[in-house]
Amino acid sequence: MKSKNTMPLPVIPQPVRAEELPGQSNAEVITAGNADPALGTEGYELHITPTSVTLHANAPAGFFYGQQTLRQLRAADGSLPCCRIWDKPRFGWRGLMVDVARHFFTKDEIKHFLDVMAAHKLNVFHWHLVDDQGWRIEIKRYPKLTELAAWRNSIGFGLDPGASRNYRADGRYGGFYTQAEIREIVAHAASQHITIVPEIEMPGHSSAALTAHGELTCSGNPCTTNQDGGIFHGIFCAGKEAPFEFLQNILTEVIELFPGQYIHIGGDEVPKDNWKKCPHCQQRMRNEGLQNEEELQSYFIRRVEKFINAQGRRLIGWDEILEGGLAPNATVMSWRGVAGGIAAATAGHDVVMTPFTHCYFDFYQGKVGQPKAIGGYIPLEKVYEFEPVVPEIPAEKTHHVLGGGANLWTEYMPNYGHLQYMTYPRACALAEVLWSPKESRDFAGFQTRLARHTKLLDALGVKYARTLD
Ligand SMILES: [Zn+2]
Numbered sequence: 001m002k003s004k005n006t007m008p009l010p011v012i013p014q015p016v017r018a019e020e021l022p023g024q025s026n027a028e029v030i031t032a033g034n035a036d037p038a039l040g041t042e043g044y045e046l047h048i049t050p051t052s053v054t055l056h057a058n059a060p061a062g063f064f065y066g067q068q069t070l071r072q073l074r075a076a077d078g079s080l081p082c083c084r085i086w087d088k089p090r091f092g093w094r095g096l097m098v099d100v101a102r103h104f105f106t107k108d109e110i111k112h113f114l115d116v117m118a119a120h121k122l123n124v125f126h127w128h129l130v131d132d133q134g135w136r137i138e139i140k141r142y143p144k145l146t147e148l149a150a151w152r153n154s155i156g157f158g159l160d161p162g163a164s165r166n167y168r169a170d171g172r173y174g175g176f177y178t179q180a181e182i183r184e185i186v187a188h189a190a191s192q193h194i195t196i197v198p199e200i201e202m203p204g205h206s207s208a209a210l211t212a213h214g215e216l217t218c219s220g221n222p223c224t225t226n227q228d229g230g231i232f233h234g235i236f237c238a239g240k241e242a243p244f245e246f247l248q249n250i251l252t253e254v255i256e257l258f259p260g261q262y263i264h265i266g267g268d269e270v271p272k273d274n275w276k277k278c279p280h281c282q283q284r285m286r287n288e289g290l291q292n293e294e295e296l297q298s299y300f301i302r303r304v305e306k307f308i309n310a311q312g313r314r315l316i317g318w319d320e321i322l323e324g325g326l327a328p329n330a331t332v333m334s335w336r337g338v339a340g341g342i343a344a345a346t347a348g349h350d351v352v353m354t355p356f357t358h359c360y361f362d363f364y365q366g367k368v369g370q371p372k373a374i375g376g377y378i379p380l381e382k383v384y385e386f387e388p389v390v391p392e393i394p395a396e397k398t399h400h401v402l403g404g405g406a407n408l409w410t411e412y413m414p415n416y417g418h419l420q421y422m423t424y425p426r427a428c429a430l431a432e433v434l435w436s437p438k439e440s441r442d443f444a445g446f447q448t449r450l451a452r453h454t455k456l457l458d459a460l461g462v463k464y465a466r467t468l469d
Helices: 060-075 107-119 179-191 207-212 242-257 273-277 279-288 293-310 339-346 380-384 395-400 416-423 426-435 443-459
Strands: 017-025 029-032 044-048 053-057 080-087 093-099 124-128 195-202 262-266 314-318 331-334 351-353 401-408
Touching: 029 060, 044 060, 053 060, 060 080, 060 107, 060 443, 093 107, 093 426, 107 124, 107 179, 107 416, 124 401, 179 195, 179 242, 195 242, 242 262, 242 293, 262 293, 273 279, 273 293, 279 293, 293 314, 331 339, 339 351, 339 395, 380 426, 380 443, 395 401, 401 416, 401 426, 416 426, 426 443
Parallel strands: 029 053, 093 124, 093 401, 124 195, 195 262, 262 314, 314 331, 331 351, 351 401
Antiparallel strands: 017 080, 044 053, 044 080
């Protein structure tokens, strides 16, 4: 990055190339096609002189990101510093995941969250819609999911009941999105050039679904949403046929609602003891020649992948889907460190890096005075050190690293203000890692730009963490 330091460009993420020119401009923005082909569909060129502001791009996403840069440049004092910028993203997958199962966030909160993501050129919203403690998506064929499984007796997790407003008239805690609301959110995301990746967890973390449909467990007994964090035995039976039929019917509705390429099926943290005791599961293993319960999990995921592929979509799951053999076309989201990502990319599968060492925004971001978090410690600088392309991936396989994302597991984030506090400014650092060239990484420079960038966060109404130790 060339810089004359006349007036530092307060841009996050940092552009690939930016040259500061003397003066400022208040000219109208002129947009034009035919940018440098090397900029692809998301890149843009911006030229600001005292008398003109010109934005070139090859596609709508490029114009959109150029506009986000203009917005950031204006946020400092309203005028535009003269400059020339040539910019495009390093990675195509620049994500944030939000868990709405542990606590529910309203349609308008999600739309605001998407707006702030877009202002940071983040483009994948991974929506963790179901987990043990709640089912959040209306499924027309199975109304009990939202009548029963979207609710629990209390806020849970030892939290103050007053920390959330999401209570039903009868006092039960939770909520869900109607299909009309989901369509509205999907359309809003598209207007912000964000793709939504819906996650329907299976075969584990499924206590909510199995609260409403207990017949789909190994024992036939229902589960409950009234539980705090942990790994539970709310697991679909892999021996009976009914769970597959149920999940396929759900995925059919999910695929109709979400136009993006990827469907996330979870696949993480599946204790196998139910399957070991279950005659249906054991019979399935004998019929299919499966050696152990890990292979039974692999059978489960492969079968679901076949269905998803037949609908023209791609399956993505957490790195546990590697165990027992990876489904043939699956993309892996590597969270237990980067080992899963290395294994998958080396085997020729696409991967998204979200290691808990750098990308778990439910961990503490400061050492003192912080609200209760799940544990760990990931300060801003640690996020900034995140590198999705690790050296263990052979050079000819690095193109399989689609990018990365951070995860907001919300056990201890009972309201939207708290969610934003845990997200920003760490997501500013993430945005820079995923967009800007690796060689331009400079934490001191980032901190200087971040201090200016908070004006934009303020203008966007973001309740970010301000002082951190
Ligand atoms: Zn079973």
